[in-house]
Amino acid sequence: MSIISATELARALIRCPSVTPQDAGALKVLETALAPAGFACHRLTFSEEGTADVDNLFARIGESGPHLCFAGHTDVVPPGDEDAWLHPPFEAVIEDGVLYGRGACDMKGEVAAFAVAALHWARDNAGHLPGSVSLLITGDEEGVSINGTRKVLGWMDEEGQIPDACIVGEPSCSGELGDTIKNGRRGSVNFFITASGVQGHTAYPEKALNPVHALARLVDRAASARLDEGNADFQPTTVAFSTFDVGNPAPNVIPREARATCNIRFNNEHTSASLERWISDLAAQVADETGAHFDIVKQVSGESFLTTSGPLVETMIEAIVRETGITPELSTGGGTSDARFIKDYCPVAEFGLVNETIHQVNERVLVDDIERIARIYRRMIDAFFARQGAAA
């Protein structure tokens, strides 16, 4: 049986306009490639009140351990202004060795590449698989991430399918393929802050209590605080206010309420709980000074995590060096990914294509890079089992 090339599989995926949370046939394309080769495919659809139903796929070949999982998503962000694209975003046009399309590097290119790597590994080891390789594919990464990876992991846990290690194919490289592995991520937490005072006439401020002034003081203190200096694995924690709303149309009225939203990207020296205590303490000080009252609502996107250098990361480095000659840097920069859910179950690290054009108009990838990353993933699988075999 001949195996489809990573590039052709990526093109088939890009031709499905799977703008989150639509699937648009993308998972079917993968299933059609994997099932005939012996992968047990489970389509998992999850729903929750107030969110769209989401299709996910768990596909595994082999029944015994050790078990290596590749994780990724087939949903994509909207294409934006389609007329601004050199080639239509869902046609997967190749021109001068470059593949254009929404999702080309975030992350249908990687999904295609690790699927093809797993197919080659399964064919080359047919009848004597040294363990299992699986794919955890969600259609809900670019959206709210409620009916995706988190729930698939819950299902895998119930079914006894938790892997020994997981590689997430998010586009991790910045300049050239092979330059970066992400072995951790900063956490992200939002605080929705409401300051309340007493409404009144601006000519008689002593008879009112101005929540705008109180909130401005809190915003300034929080934004100018230095929470840490960063460390060997992480950049410093950053505090960013994304909005400050009063919405008061009357220039001669002191309003009763003012609101602000604060996003904190934090390293492993903090947790969302410790930051909640920090901002609540600051608010209590300002409340003392001003008499205003503060309500703070917390929303956690993810805690920070770090997969320290160990078998998984070493295996990945070895495969990248062998294929590209480049020694990847370990990084924890950038935003959150579904690795934030996986880290609760097994060691996880991210390696994928160059992320220069992700979420942009004219998202694109070198065809050579798709084929090379498929070979890198194949080397990662081989190195993983060689190491596990040596350890046994």
Ligand SMILES: [Zn+2]
């Ligand atoms: Zn992505």
